[in-house]
Amino acid sequence: MISALWLKRAKLIFLLMITVPLLTGCWDRIELERRAILLGIGVDEAPRAAGNTEKNVTYLKKPPVSGMIMITAQIAIPGRIPLGHGQGSGAKPGPEKPVWVVSSTGVTIDDALMNMQQKVAYRLFYGHLRAIVISEAIAKKGVHDLNDFLRRNSEVRRTAWMMVSSTKAALAMRAAPPLERVPTLYLTGMMDEAVRLGKLPNMILGRVWAAASSKGEEPILPYVEVSKNNVLIGGLAYFKGDKMVGRTNPIEIGIVMELRKVKHGGYSLLTPIPGTSAGAVMVEVTYRKAKIEVDMRNGQPHVTAKVHIEGNIVEKISEQVKVNDQPIVKTIEKEFSKKLEQGQRDLVKKTQQQGSDIFGFGERVRGKFPQYWNQQVQNKQKWEEVYKNIAIDTDVTASLRRQGMKAR
């Protein structure tokens, strides 16, 4: 009897011994205050001499790679990040700033970040990295190495935004727009909102990477211009492989979105009214519908893009002209279509000259004509060449449905 009881107890103790270690919680636990949470980073080229200010952190004597970059990071200061919008948005000057801007240089991304780690007490944490701003110079040199680092790191989210800055990326990190207390959140909020307004294609990091890998499409990134205290979306930077080869105007973002079949309309076009001396109307695009067809003509792919635009008249210039009957609306629609078609043709030509198929026509060719693709094209580099010479027709129709509260 007693031995049975003891056996039972021994079993219980054994059970406790093996289960208690399982209840101890997380080995990887790091308190919030002990993380240096990076919210945004800016990547710039740095002059070679800047290397002297940093110590050898990731190499012994001479780095095996050339080049020098500078990383400027916004690190969140725990406790100063406002929770929600209630407690006073609007950046206060001075020590109340919720982020700490640190910069460091290095020969590679990780080298620069390790240099930064030497300056920052707590472990750099990339889980909340929302914005990666790169300078135009870096974008033109190629973003492969940067993307390689970001892809490898398991903390980096594919939902972050990457953008190209006309000025130094460091400026974008230091700019503090007054609408939001955390500058990076303003920056990403701006991008998200632009997507919602139909002013920017949704090119979050994951999508950019997918476009960069796919054989028949080139990536695009938002192109931002930074002034002292604000940032504006100045167009799209378009790439060929991992190198930036050009940029568009803001209005051309709308054209890119049309040809990429984004339905939600956003941009307006100032359209002259034919037959009048100075008459013009502002046409606001509310909805875009695109049909893109690819067929083979004489053994060459031929793209036909049919775009239909729904729009409203939101502004009229010149007192003399009236927009109160069907014929005049029809003329405006026709003129609008003509102008837009011209814009599309120009942009397509521009990208063709660079061999940068940002509309993803190549993906359509690959998907619909695998035989042609496998024989003539095969890879991304070849498509970049083929794209330069294919015929792309565009055809725009428009319907202007409403004219606002005014009758004429």
Place this chain on the structure above:
Amino acid sequence: MEYPREITVIQAAAILSSTIIGVGVLALPRFAVQAGDTGAPLVTLSGIFLASLGLLLITILGMRFPNQSLIQYSENVLGKISARLGSVLIILFFTLLTALTAREFGEVVVTSVLRRTPLEVTVVVMLLLAMIPTRNNITIFAYIHHFYLPLMVAPALLIVVLSLQNANPLHLQPLWPENMAGALQGTLTISALFQGSFIMTLVIPAMRRPKKALRASFWGMAIAGGVYFLTVIAAVAVFGPEEIKQLRWPTLDLARSTSLPANIVERVDAPFLIVWVTAVFTTLFSSYYLTVHSMSELFRLRDHKMFSLFMLPFVFVIAMQPENLQQLYSLIVVIGRLGLWLTIAYPAVLLVAALIRKRRGSAA
């Protein structure tokens, strides 16, 4: 050895599905895409068909010998010596499979979630978790699987549906793989991910009505195959084949880049990982159970509990053998393909031999 005969058709199907769905799902889209580019879904489908063939053979055999497991009736069919050799190979194979599963699990966790937790700790904890319930009998085994299956399948389907918001149908065209030789290789690799279905050899003798085993096999394979097939479609449609080739665990990245509508949950990778840990647990549980149980049958022991603990150090040591991720994955692919000889060819031989020699088990 007498079995309790309590497993229903639904439970048997649940055991099958939850055993099959496991670590493999993370790398699955990459295997499929490497074999067939945009034809990945088709490669997956043919992998599922090959795996179903193996399962069909096992089920037919099991229904022919409704009171015995494969280890037992193979002696009747092939003769003692050759059958025991086969059994030893099967036990070795599933020991290896258990070890590799545990290691793959550990690698994913160390790389993507708990980066400072030692690999050994993750692997040992998971093996212990799988080991403890293997001490129970097959009825409880069935209950555990039955309990976890809905918790695995429902969230997996949810993630697939949500991720389709970002899908691009062009990524799935053309449907046919270009390179047929590669597609065939991929078929083998993918059907190797379904080898957990071998657990059916243990389940049939414990079923209340072994005659319905075929129905259980069908549904078990349909659920697991369906989840795998949809996962491949979703991953390829969202990322495109070229992007998937760059990703170590495409399914994990799929969860990482998917969010619930209206920002309720910004990333679904945390819930996904929870589901996935459950899936790994049930897979490990089954392969460990299969190993331990087969051993006790081979040695004609009444009870398998002793082997449960006994095997743990061996499995752990094997799991620690691969030097790095590259070696681990080439081992998984090679051993998986070799395993097809045991899980498809061997049952085929048994069935043919049983037909020729007119061997048949007593009715249930």
